Amino acid sequence: MTETLYDVAIVGYGPIGQMLALLLGQKGYHVLVVERWPDRYPLPRAVHYDHEVARIIQAAGISAALASTTELTDLYEWRNAQGETLLALDQRGTGLSGWPESTMFTQPIFEAVLAAQVASLPTIHLRRGWEVFQVEQSAEHVELTVRKKKSEVSPNVETLTMQARYLVGADGANSFALQQMNTSITDLGFLFDWLVVDVIPHEERQWSPLCWQLCDPARPTTLVSGGKGRRRWEFMRLEGESVEDLNQTETAWRLLAPWEVTPQNATLERHAVYTFRARWADNWRNGRILLAGDAAHLMPPFAGQGMGVGMRDVMNLLWKLDLVLSGRADDEILTSYTSERL
Ligand SMILES: Cc1cc2nc3c(=O)[nH]c(=O)nc-3n(C[C@H](O)[C@H](O)[C@H](O)COP(=O)(O)OP(=O)(O)OC[C@H]3O[C@@H](n4cnc5c(N)ncnc54)[C@H](O)[C@@H]3O)c2cc1C
CATH class of the missing domain: 3.30.9.10 (D-Amino Acid Oxidase, subunit A, domain 2)
Structure with a gap:
């Protein structure tokens, strides 16, 4: 067992785990991130974010680094087979957050830019190539056990146990953390x-x-x-x-x-x-364990909002965890996380 008691342990280093780690790290919190795969996920996924997500990206300090790789869009049209317009969503101009209503981007580039920013912060400890397979919580902390996969170089499975005050499962669609939640699931089929x-x-x-x-x-x-x-x-x-x-x-x-x-x-x-x-967990908090991003909710991509919704989870968790970790609020405030986000 390591001596360190991290403030927050994050399971999963997709865009949601990355953003949460980054924003907590900017505030000086000690963050452990555990990611199963040694390398970034290379396959196609998100391409769109809205003005609120652009504002979160600004808070992360990466707007300038992304600018040359994005493209603004002004209209999102739905047409039938005859070419007639069924629906036209006006996405021109600037949204309430002061950023363009609609931006098209490349997720692997976005994740690379986030990763570079995370790497610049000294209080974030990233363990890539490790998988969380056991979690237990007490009144004071969460204990997570992680294992490194066997390889030709080291045929034995290496395991480690670590502790954090809170654990956030940002571990995607097949979430291990979700299994720890004791929650019902709503599935629209x-x-x-x-x-x-x-x-x-x-x-x-x-x-x-x-x-x-x-x-x-x-x-x-x-x-x-x-x-x-x-x-x-x-x-x-x-x-x-x-x-x-x-x-x-x-x-x-x-x-x-x-x-x-x-x-x-x-x-x-x-x-x-x-x-x-189209599926979500009905409860995103179980004591010191919380869910964010695809681990908590999945939606078809036609509105281009799956990752954006996860970014809003991050912002909600961020201010709450900040108050609790700094002793300015009781952790009872985490109870409203689910109802505010669902
Ligand atoms: C085709 C497609 C198009 C999309 N388009 C859009 C769009 O335009 N706009 C938008 O906002 N969203 C879009 N989305 C959704 C968006 O891609 C996802 O919502 C987003 O990537 C989810 O991020 P995440 O960090 O929650 O999960 P993930 O990116 O899935 O990351 C989870 C991470 O957790 C790791 N992990 C899992 N279990 C463990 C474990 N036990 N231990 C350690 N690590 C673990 C995984 O390896 C993974 O790296 C789209 C999705 C798809 C599929």
Whole structure:
């Protein structure tokens, strides 16, 4: 067992774990972050954030570092198979937070910028390549046991036990922390597979509209910016298609061809099949254990809000944990976290 009692232990170093670690670290708190994978997640995911998330990014001090990789959008349109507009969301201008209403970005770049900022703070201790597999809590602290996977170099599983005053599970869709919550789950039963494809066009091209949904039952398709210099397509799996067939490079090119995107004029950066879900935990706090981000809630990406909602969890947790850890409030204030966020 290590001697250190961390203020907060965070399980998971996705964007939510990163942002929480960074903002707590900026306040001088001692933060332990445990992340299962040795390297950053390379597959396509979030591409959009709103003005409130942009304000949180400002608080993290990374707006300038991101600016050259993002792209603003003014309209998000939903069209039927005949090309008629069903819905047009006006996203022009500046939102209440003083930042653009709608920004398109590249999640792996965003995570790399966050990681560089985290690395500049001395009170954050990151353990990559370690997995949390056991958590116990007492009146004073949480004890977490972590293990490092076997490798050819070290065939034995190495384990460590560490302690923190609070633990935040930011460990994503298949959350281990969620299992410690003793909570019911609300599941709306939304369950669809989509092929997600990120492309880098070789030459600049005007996309009009920049971001839209093709609501054609023959192949529901998302066509949006993936950040500056990148395009994102998402194709719904149809009945009779298998996930394996859909998740092939050849399939991606075949589905891109009607949009005049070919290996001759674009690079296929990444592709992956995701099952989109609509599900959340009904309780995000169990004593000293809290949930944030995808661990607490999952939603289909059509509104571009999954990560953004997690960022708002972070801000709510941040001010509450700050007051509790600095002795200015009783930890009873953490009780309202779930009801304020759900
Ligand atoms: C196709 C797609 C498009 C999307 N588009 C948008 C969008 O435009 N805008 C938006 O806001 N959101 C979008 N989202 C959602 C967004 O990507 C997620 O909400 C966000 O990445 C979740 O971040 P997280 O940190 O909560 O979880 P994750 O990024 O999943 O991170 C969790 C981390 O925890 C680690 N972990 C898990 N278990 C353990 C353990 N036991 N021990 C140690 N580590 C562990 C995992 O390895 C992982 O790195 C999209 C998602 C998808 C799939």
